[in-house]
Amino acid sequence: MQTAEIRRRWLDFFERKGHTVVPSASLVSDDPSLMFTVAGMVPFVPYLSGLVPAPYPRATSVQKCIRTNDIEEVGKTPRHGTFFQMCGNFSFGDYFKEGAIQFAWELLTTSEADGGLGFDAADLWVTVYEDDDEAIALWKQHSTLPEERIQRLGKDTNYWSTGQPGPAGPCSEIFFDRGPEYGIDGGPATDDDRYVEIWNLVFMQYQVADVKSKTDFTILGELPKKNIDTGLGLERVAFLKQGVDNMYEIDEVRPVLDRAAELAGKTYGADHTDDVRLRVIADHVRSGLMLIADGVTPSNEGRGYILRRLLRRVILSMRLLGVDGPTFEALFPVSRDAMKGSYPAVERDFDFISRAAYTEEKTFLRTLASGIEILDGAIDAAKSGTRAVTGDTAFLLHDTKGFPIELTLEIAEEAGVTVDEGVFKTLMQEQRERAKADAKAKKGQRADLSIYKELRGQGETLFTGYDELTHESRVLGIVVDGKPVPAASEGQVAEVVLAETSLWAESGGQDADQGLIVGDGFEAEVLDVQKPVPGLIVHTVRVEVGTIAVDARAETRVDADYRRGATQAHSGTHIVHAALRQVLGSNAHQAGSYNKAGYLRLDFTHGEALSTETKSEIEEISNLAIRSDYEVVTREMPIDEAKALGAMALFGEKYGDRVRVVDIGGPWSRELCAGTHVTSSAEVGMINLVSESSVGSTNRRIESLVGLEAFRSFAAERAIVHELSAGLRTPRGELVQRVQDLGAQLKAAEKKIAQLEAAKLAERVPELLAGAETLGSVRAVLGSLGTVGSADDVRGLVLQLRDRLADEAGVVVLAGDAGGKPVVIAATTAGARDAGVRAGDLAKLGAQVLGGGGGGKPDLAQGGGADVSKIDDALAEIRRSIGA
Structure with a gap:
């Protein structure tokens, strides 16, 4: 069956x-x-x-x-x-x-x-x-x-x-x-x-x-x-x-397992370890498919981190099966076909799903390559020392590169060294304990929603703010410090529940309204409006005058200027979304938003940064739509009817059986949305895109100022341009070229200064060589250079000195003050390394004294810290270490 x-x-x-x-x-x-x-x-x-x-x-x-x-x-x-x-x-x-x-x-x-x-x-x-x-x-x-x-x-x-x-x-x-x-x-x-x-x-x-x-x-x-x-x-x-x-062999999972086995050249059932990896792949691919279908995208926090972990476990399991290249393009379509009978959305939205998954795989394969470089360096150090990769390195690879310990163990074993699993396990346990303590603390901070049970039992809070900014209602309940109370007096912060309200509760990306709740003998400033449980609107207020009591008549008064700004921003979000899709194509889906008076933020699915030209085009299309004065119409209808009209249901949003549809210019922009909106696009005023950035491997974020705030931003930029033009005595049209010329001149001057400083440092080579000392079985040059331009200057001098000592067991360690931060760089010749002296150990030791960290390869390494006054102490500790 x-x-x-x-x-x-x-x-x-x-x-x-x-x-x-x-x-x-x-x-x-x-x-x-x-x-x-x-x-x-x-x-x-x-x-x-x-x-x-x-x-x-x-x-x-x-x-x-x-x-x-x-x-x-x-x-x-x-x-x-x-x-x-x-x-x-x-x-x-x-x-x-x-x-x-x-x-x-x-x-x-x-x-x-x-x-x-x-x-x-x-x-x-x-x-x-x-x-x-x-x-x-x-x-x-x-x-x-x-x-x-x-x-x-x-x-x-x-x-x-x-x-x-x-x-x-x-x-x-x-x-x-x-x-x-x-x-x-x-x-x-x-x-x-x-x-x-x-x-x-x-x-x-x-x-x-x-x-x-x-x-x-x-x-x-x-x-x-x-x-x-x-x-x-x-x-x-x-x-x-x-x-x-088992569950991995059922009709909705087994096809992925079989495809993974085919890619790896494995026979399912022949080897227990391989079987476990194939099951992990089959399970996690399906989980990734379903999570992305519900709007989750890979990231470094929250739900996105869980998704990223699942996808990376697939990649690593395929690698452990012997497949180093990309495999998602082969696996995800198989999972789609197995699941679409129960969940048609995985087929309908597969273009979005696949792009999110394939981009994550491409990104992680690059991360893996860099992690392997770190591991290769650790293996080289292990071969010339303890024959074991340190537990710290294994944990670093696990924590920052996503390497499971099994992969580190396998690669190390192939190279003929071991891994200090004891230290790794200790660090893992410490991390788990920190995570448990954090989770426990967060759990303890969660509000007890049972206090709202009786209030919600009196019925849903009716929102009247679509049609009016003031509304008279009755106080159903008051909560102070998590406990129901009969009244709240002047100076107290309380949660107030009304039978009806004209104040918008934060939801759908739209921030809560600002305003007042007033009545006979009392006035309260609204600090926040939320829906802690479905159907119940709770106002957090500060009582400014008098006492507000249960059963009192109360009027909600929305701050009209703030609401106007919020509706401009929310309608502006719809306009920018439509412009995005017009420029980037229908694959650019909204993946989250936030708007308040004068500001909007829109996250959308796209795998690469937008060019300056593309951003300008999106901004121009948005403002043309505003200038066109499109009619904004909101209608309530069954969700199936809304979808039949082409209304967009956004990823990650949840809708009931009946929904509000917001049209801007008819079908030009048609979305499901419960927020408040302007009545015509011209009321939005102006869109000024001020930022575009990455919020994950498959998501981008646009931020924009809206209405009066957009105008103020343009006015401020105009003032800056005027001041620069006057200060540089350059016409406005020539200002960009003038600034570029000045930048080029500055860069050339900095390069010349760096060359002069490097030459000045090079003049110290004879002096430093003359001060070389014999420490144990090596010839060592140690010294403090005082103030230097950068760490690169120190490194260049260290390498020159090492070249002069190439025919003997030579060690060079120099330190300096680079912009108020200490830097120490160590280098060794082949003879010194044969004698057991490694640059990475010396740099790490010096950095510890300097209050920082460091390390590197046996032949060249760098360290840093926070306290330049400890440079002489760091060099003294390194000297003792070499001579020991």
Whole structure:
């Protein structure tokens, strides 16, 4: 049974049972505490927790998920994957344990011919929480399971909670027995790979507090509404139904594995180590495909860093299989074809997806080449010394170049040296501990959203600001320092929730409105407006006059000038986006934006910097659209109708069933957008592109001033030009050439000065040679040059002196003050290196004394620091080291 067919049967079954079919949410989670959607229940958390009223009594979904906490286990076990699909059925105060158990047993054991999954009841086991007698009785009543195949287990495996105060409850897990050839008898309690967990039924029935750990908490009592949250692993069911040994061999993953094996000239199943690498490749290519399809692009932070790590693990695994060149152009189309049946977007957007992946591969292959240069240098040093690459170097390669230790070990072994794994492991452990401490600190800083539960339960906050700047409403709640209070008085900062508001909450790239909330006897300045939970708008205010209380009448007043500027910037963002696509082509997608009064920032997919001519063209097209005074029309309609009209749905954005469509000049610019906008393009005023830069290997960023701020910038530049023209006594039209001429003159003068300084230093060669001293078995020239132009000047003199000592065991170490920073450079002849003296060691030693770092090759090395007063001390330490 194909994976897509299992998916279809799941949704059809639960739809027949009265569940609303909910499409998969994005892999990019709405939950600020989560980087990705890590479980099928994540999009439903506001409903399961009661924070937001559920829009339906029961629901079902097949949710895309990403987890990387077990990334090192990928390929080694039959079930660990970074991307997976979780089938779920959910009840929000509707059916409970009995319904969940009945549905699960019916779907699993109904024959394939009758629309079920066709599992043999004799292969199924169930675990329940040790005290949950009710669940055991229900399993006996609604299944054919004998009592010995219903096992009681403890809190560590069969009790679910978020790890925070809130809803929790026992769970019941369903396992498939793969047979004695896969392990020992005894059921899931043995924790053996023979028994594969396929479905977890969570009975969310208690409220817990004082949560100290997964198993240590206090049950306060039963929830007023009991919920059901279940999760069935689609890939796990697929590999069982397809008769293969693991998830990497199912129809949606195996084609990539086979193509990778073909590229590497390997036979899957012939070698365990190669098999693990092939599985990693197959899993990570699919994960990369799906992440990019949801708008994530490679970068050095956050979600982009996780994607980058996955893609680089593919490249490194292919290298360890013997393939050094690019492979993504062969692998990604195979994954696309395997996944498009379930997710058509991977085919529709493949041009964008492939460019992001291929660019990342090209970039990392260059990074690998530079890393190998570092490793080659470390291997050379190891061969002439301890015969081991230092753990520091191995960690540096891992941390900055993405080298896994396995690659470093393999290359070192081929060269006949070892790696100090002990130091490497110590540094890795220290890094993990720092990361854990950082994560713990961030977790502790997260707000407790439960304080908004009662407020959200009173209904959604109505935003009236599309049509008005002032609106009278009622205060529903006030929060101070994370706690609900009846009132906030003068001088206090508080969060205020109103029934309706004309103030825009930050979202969709548009910054929050500025303004006031006023009422009988009070006035509060609005500092921020946010949506901490879906449907609830919260105003952070400073009470300037009087006391604001719950149930008071209050009027929201938007700062009209700020709103005007914000709408100019937001409409300006749409205009620049349309201009970008007109100039660069339809492959230039918006990948993020931010706008506020007078300013816009637009990230877009493009692999190279824009030329000056291209930027000017984009700016001109944008301003021509403004001059054309296009009508700006906003309409609300079903999302399918909007897409049929050609409205752009932007990567990374999330949309409901009904959306707002913003047209600028009809189809010239047509996007889905909930923000506030001008009524005609002329109201934007002016676009002034002030910056274009890189924000990743596949993304660029344009920044622009808008409206009055754009004019002010042009006026400031005009003033600068006027001042330069007057100061240089040069007409405005000749100013550029005049500045270029002055620059050329300055460069020539600097070159002449450098030549004179180098010649002056060269005159010191006889003097320095005359001061050479014998240290141990080498002839050494050590000296301080005082103030020098640059490190290059010192290096040139060092090399001249080394050439004069070439026929003997010679060492040269010179130091100087280069612009207030100490520099030390060491060089050795072949004879000195044979005697065991290495330039890299000397430079590193001197740099340590100088309060900095350094190193290099055995023949030439450089160090630096922060304290020029320690130059003599550094040379003295080097002298002692050579003579030791």
